[in-house]
Amino acid sequence: APSPTPEDVSMKEENLCQAFSDALLCKVEDIDNEDWENPQLCSDYVKDIYQYLRQLEVLQSINPHFLDGRDINGRMRAILVDWLVQVHSKFRLLQETLYMCIAIMDRFLQVQPVSRKKLQLVGITALLLASKYEEMFSPNIEDFVYITDNAYTSSQIREMETLILKELKFELGRPLPLHFLRRASKAGENLKQQYYTGYTENEVLEVMQHMAKNVVKVNGNLTKFIAVKSKYASSKLLKISTIPQLNSKAVQELASPLLGRS
Incomplete structure (x- = not known):
């Protein structure tokens, strides 16, 4: 993927500023407000912690084409x-x-x-x-x-x-998708989620399309890599990979622009 241009960065900052402005005007709910009694949730510092994690994921980012020209594909x-x-x-x-x-x-x-x-x-x-x-x-x-x-x-x-x-210079503390997923889930949806994640719906659309493509390929027997589906088909994980919504028209339409690609 190409590096972001100054215009992209500027637009990103503008979107974030707008989200924060909206949050202040609409008094977005403080999702950490009721966590003060639980020291493990670090409610006094959690917003700073996630800001740091966002910086760290950029510093330790992985190039989308990092295997190009290697023995490994x-x-x-x-x-x-x-x-x-x-x-x-x-x-x-x-x-x-x-x-x-x-x-x-x-x-x-x-x-x-x-x-x-x-x-x-x-x-x-x-x-x-x-x-x-x-x-x-x-x-x-x-x-x-x-x-x-x-x-x-x-x-x-x-x-x-x-x-x-x-x-890796012993730097093992790279932020994980799971960290951000839990934060986004706690925020809920719409304005709150945009405020706490820093992403608009349009910015996550491409990732959603790739996820939908993988779901369609697995459910359509178009791939041999089904370990994740098998894992989440267990009752322990609520059989989440077997729910009918994963075969819905919405998922199919989301995946359709990418299904012609590898």
Whole structure:
């Protein structure tokens, strides 16, 4: 994707200013107002924290075409992610751990050329790192060796762990989509959501289209990568991937401009 022009940045700032002005005039509800009794919710600092996370995601951003010219292509990455989703479910790890695993993996692949035979090693090591960061009790390194069917040794995983940490300069605190999703969900919809997320509906339309395209491809048996659908078909996760709304005309229409592309 091309870098934003000064005009784009100016327009973005103008939209945000308008949202904040509207919020002040309409007295948008303070969604953190009733959280003051819960120290874990950090209501005094939560707005500053999210402002910082927005800055951090720009500093640690991932180029949309980061695999161009590499041995690894998008399909190989998709196969690996599909497998990692299954491993994550098998180990019963936190949602944050999966999101962080993918973030670590992509950030590393962006700065370090990796051969095809070591791609799975990068993925499983990223999951190990994320587990150590997020979990109360991380699986043992031998568990990760076992899940790869002994394709790699524990010493190879430790060596890759060292390399990843070195390349990422131990900066593992990249904001995750899950952090922003929870904030957006708490805000609700319309003016409140625009105010608290900083995005207008038009600005999220392209992402919505890509999500809809993936839903249509999975439900239409147009892809082999169905680990996420299988995961969310469980009763534990409310069988959310089986709801009829995902096959609705609205989703089909949203996906239609992109269905001709890969």
